[in-house]
Amino acid sequence: MRIRHLLLAALVAVTSFSLAAPTAIAAPVPSYNGTHSGSATLFDPRSQPAHFGYDPALAVSPAELAQSAPDAAATFTTTISADRAATFYDGAPESTAVGFLRVLDGEAVSHKTPLATPDHDGDPMLFTRYVNGASSMFCVNNQFNRGGRFVFEEGVHCADPLDAPGHEEPAEDVASLRYTVQLRQDNTYTARVDAVDVAGQVVEDYEPQGQLPYTFTGVLPGEPTTKYVPFVRLRPGALTGGAWKYQVAGSDLTTTRPMPTARIGQVDCAAGPATSVEVGNATGTAIARYRVLVNGQVMRAGLLPPGGAERVLVPLTDGMLDTVQVRNGNDRTVSEAQLRVHCEIDIAPTTARPTTSEAPVHAVAKPPDARAEFTGTPGGGFGPWMSVAMLAVLAGIALLVLNLWHRSRRVVSRAAAHSRRC
8 A cells, every 4th residue: 555645735824933031922903993983863872882892812811921921911002093073072971991801700791791880890991081072182090980889080180182292282183092001910900091193193292281191000809810801892972973983993912921932844644634733932931831723623732841842743634724823822823824735545556567569479388277187186296197198098099990990991992892893
């Protein structure tokens, strides 16, 4: 049997990272970005749900960060722009919440998840509200409700960002805020909001001076093992000043944790469709977590000590385009490859006798016919002698017949002669 390799191994996309020590890993989260808009009507959250960005795969905990480095942190940033109609203030103003939402057992998270209940009191997040649709003046606080009681105005910081550094006029038409919320391995957090001008630059001047930017700090409400997921939730006020629009962009989660190195090999048909994945941990101080997936299904997961390495044999689907991925503990893709493979196993054909164009050579002797042999005797030892005897008998019979024929002719000849004499 032989194995015939018919490989259509196409390396469509490969990405890899190699880190000698824990460093900041920035990973955009485009699912959080997008446009949220509506018409100038009374806002109804049932028909106009809030823009909500939430990806549980991005969950992080201080305990996990502590495995990386003494100063490990996870930082979520995003920029939200609102037009004048969206910032319109009339009784019930718009509201935006950005930060990390604590993961609670049994909670089905959606845009309707209540943030005004005691369950999420103290979560590391920022709440903002625009004050007047005619300008970009806004207020920010790290609390909205406490124990079910509205406390946003207690300790709030408000200011009107100027249009650009050094300008004296407030920004109009567009108001952009950049949110930064950071979790640290010591179970604390910091958070702040910076205004962004029309040129995309962070605003440095505010009116009144000294109110913003302001950095909020606090202790996380859960144990170090508690997980937190970055999120964005925003909605306009109960009555907007016209057709309104929000734009969310630049969402990014940056973590400091060890990233495993990974290399995805070529297709190997020797033992069936498969490929080898070599995973290593180049860090010198922390454990690296990894997962190997094929088409989204986890084939192998494990931990690598500092300087450790492992080789994983990953099965592939014959005749299919398989996506092989290696991810670290926070679901970041370390390496990825798309491989198409087709391995065939055939039975080798019987070796054919060589042919020639020359005239055939006639055999000098022909083996005796097997039908003339006594196969009952092992090896047919008496076969040739019995053949000679039979020939002798046949020869004797032939001579006897010939002799009788001659005698009959003599008798006939004598009778004929006697007839003539008569």
